[in-house]
Amino acid sequence: MSSSSYRIAVIAGDGIGREVVPAGLAVLETVGRRGGFSFEFVQFPWGCDYYLETGRMMAADGLDRLRTFDAIYLGAVGAPSVPDHVSVWELILPIRQQFEQYVNLRPIRLLPGVTSPLAGRGPADIDMVCVRENSEGEYAGVGAREHAGEPDERVEQTGVFTRHGIERIVRYAFALAASRPRRLLASATKSNALQYSMVLWDEVVASLQPGYPDVIVQKYHVDALAARMVTNPASLDVIVASNLFGDILTDLGAAISGSLGLAPGANINPERRFPSMFEPIHGSAPDIAGRGIANPIGAIWAAALMLDHLGRRDAHDRVVAAIEAVLAAGRIRTPDLGGTASTAELTAAILASL
DSSP states (O other): OOOOOEEEEEESSSTTTTHOOOOOOHHHHHHHHTOOOEEEEOOOSSHHHHHHHHSSOOOHHHHHHHHTTTTEEEEEEOOOTBBBBHHHIIIIIHHHHHTTTOEEEEEOOTTTTTTOOTTTTOOOEEEEEEEEOOOOEEEEEEEEEEEETSSEEEEEEEEOHHHHHHHHHHHHHHHHHHHHHOOEEEEEEEEETTTTTHHHHHHHOOOOHGGOTOEEEEEEEEHHHHHHHHGGGGGOOOOEEEEEHHEEEHHHHHHTTTHHHHHHHHEEOOOOSEEEEEEEOOOOOOOTSSSOOOHHHHHHHHHHHHHHHHTTTHHHHHHHHHHHHHHHHSSOOGGGGGGGOOOHHHHHHHHOOO
16 A cells, blocks of 8 residues: 555544654654655544543544544543543544454564663563454453442453454464564463463464464463563564453563553554554553653654555654664653653654654
C-alpha cells in the first residue's frame, strides 16, 4: 500500500495524549515532506472530556466516520473523572474489535543510550516483539454482574477463544518470527490452570508449527515467561500471547526497556479491510498531564509503525534512526529517562536529527 497522500484520523484523546500526538504529527509531516508524500490529518475531539459533555466517548457514527481513513493515530484515553471501564469499552475496544484489528504489535527494545533497570543489559540483550491477540480472549466483554453491592454479589467474566481467532494470530507470529534473524517464537500459555482456553491455544500452536520448520517454538507458562523476560531477556525474540497476557507482558517489556514512555503499539488489520490504529502504550498519565514533560518517543515510534504499515518502510527506518541517534547522544532526555527536557525539546531534537 503506497500512495502520495494519506488521510489519517487523529484522536489525541486525554491527558498526555494531547501533548505527544502533536510531536508525532510533526515527525510525520517532516518525513513525508522529505520523502515526497503528504498527509491529511483530521482531528476528532473524542475522549473523556467529550464523554463529560455528551455522555459518549465518541460520536454515535464514529466508527462509520473512521472507516474511510487510511489509518488512525491515537494518543491516550482515560481520566480520573470517567471510570476506566467506560473510557476503554466505549472507545479503544470498539475500534479494535469492529475493525478486526486482531494483531496488537508491540516492539520491546532497549535503545542505544537508554539504561535498563536490569543490571548489565545492553541493546543486544533486549530486542523482541510481542504479537498480542487483540480482538477476543479475556477482553471479549462477556460476563455479568448480579446483586451489585449486596453480600451475595457475584460476577462472571468469560474469556472467549476461537480456533479461528487463535490460528490467525499465531500464523502472524510464526511469519514474523520466520522473517527475523533468530527465528524464535515463545508462546505464552497457562494451560496447567486454564484447562479449556489455554489448552486450545497450545493445540493450535502445535498444529501450525509444522508449517514453519525454520522457526523454533518454545511454550512458556506466562508467569515463567515474565520471569524469563527479567532473568534472560536475550533468549526471547517473538512472543505470541492472548489479549490479557500480552497486555501485561508488554508493560513489563517497556519497563525493562527503560521507560513506558518509549513503547509504541500498532493495532493491525492485516487484511486491510479496515484502517489500522497506532498509539503509544503509556496511557493518559494524569499525574504528569499538562506539565509538558511527557516522553513523546512512544508516540513518535508509533507513527513510524504507521509509516511501515502504509508501505513507507524507508520513512519508518529514518524515524527510528532519528530516535536512536537522539537517545544515544544522551543530551536531551525527559524526566522518565532521568533528564530535565520537555516534550517540545525532545521532539525538536528528533526533528533536527531527521
